[in-house]
Amino acid sequence: MRHARDFSACFSTLLHILLLGMLASCTAGEQPGERTNEFRVALLTPGPISDRSWNGGAFDGLQRIRDSLGADISHIQTKTPAEFEENFRQYGAQGYTLVFGHGFEFQEAALRVAPTYPGTIFVTTSGNTVAPNVAGMVFNMEDASYLAGMLAASITKSGTVATIGGAEFPPVKSSFEAFSAGARAAKPSIRILSSYLGTWDDVSAGKEQALALMNRGADVIFQNADAAGLGIFNAARERTGIYVFGTNSNQNDVAPTVIVASVVIDLPHALLTVARDVREKRFTARVIRLGGAEDVVSLVMNPALDSVIPRRAKAAVDSVHRLMRAGSFAAPRAAFKDSVTTR
DSSP: OOHHHHHHHHHHHHHHHHHHHHHHHHHHHHHOOOOOOOEEEEEEESGGGGGSSHHHHHHHHHHHHHHHHHEEEEEOOOSSSSHHHHHHHHHHHOOOOOOOEEGGGHHHHHHHHHHGGTEEEEEEEEEEEEEEEEEEEEEOOHHHHHHHHHHHHHOOSSSSSEEEEEOOOOOHHHHHHHHHHHHHHOOTTTEEEEEEEEEEEEEEEEEHHHHHHHHHTTOEEEEOOOOHHHHHHHHHHHSSTTTTEEESOOTTTTSSTEEEEEEEHHHHHHHHHHHHHHHOOOOOOOOEESTTTSSSSEEEEOOOGGGSHHHHHHHHHHHHHHHHHHTTTOOOOOGGGGGGOOO
């Protein structure tokens, strides 16, 4: 019996030593559940990725980075500037290689956090600020928006069109101004209404504002309102002869009976291009400008509503588009699109 007890005690001691060794190994290296991939990419969005627009397109890009480059990925939806900074810091502290702040509004938070985490690259989409490890991505939507304005002028019956934005951010305002310029070029007498919701997420607010503008005579709406844009589509479906333009992603199939075309940013391609440069260590902090010339921004027609657009209007749009591609014509755009703020 003593030998049995001695053997049991020795076995227990040996097992205890083995467990301590495993714990020490885990503590010194990988923590339980910790990712070991050295290339880690995160995305902060200001709204839900279910919007099938600005945020959903960026999340598609994050997934493409995972699938194409083998990156570990993470996404957080943020709502306030305090959350922007908090989550930038979280990802920096966790050693993420690349963090996207998806929107003009993320710039200041990125600039505050970046010096503390020099090993992390922070990229703000629609941003034009640059620091040693902070870059911006500017999407030149103006040319495609100008073409959308030409189309809007060709299909309006009332002679009144409208723009609805989530918030009056400079990139959104610049796109709307280009749309208005295109509409006036095609129909100088056109009346253009404009409205900003003060929200990107409230579907009901989008619908209510669209109905209000329709009551003022607008029968074509160019919107850039993310999830709130879904409410604008709903309002258009309730009225006869109302047409809408999608933005940011190809939204033609979201409401194919009312969306005549979409001003599309190929966000998956844009984010993947940046991530590949970062992974291959050839990325430099700068303002990255992407538009039609880079095949990132385009006007995508909805085949289901092709018959709505007059043949003459199609020819005019094609002609101006060729001039844009040749570099001999460009839509007006806000001065900030060509500026760089260095910190």
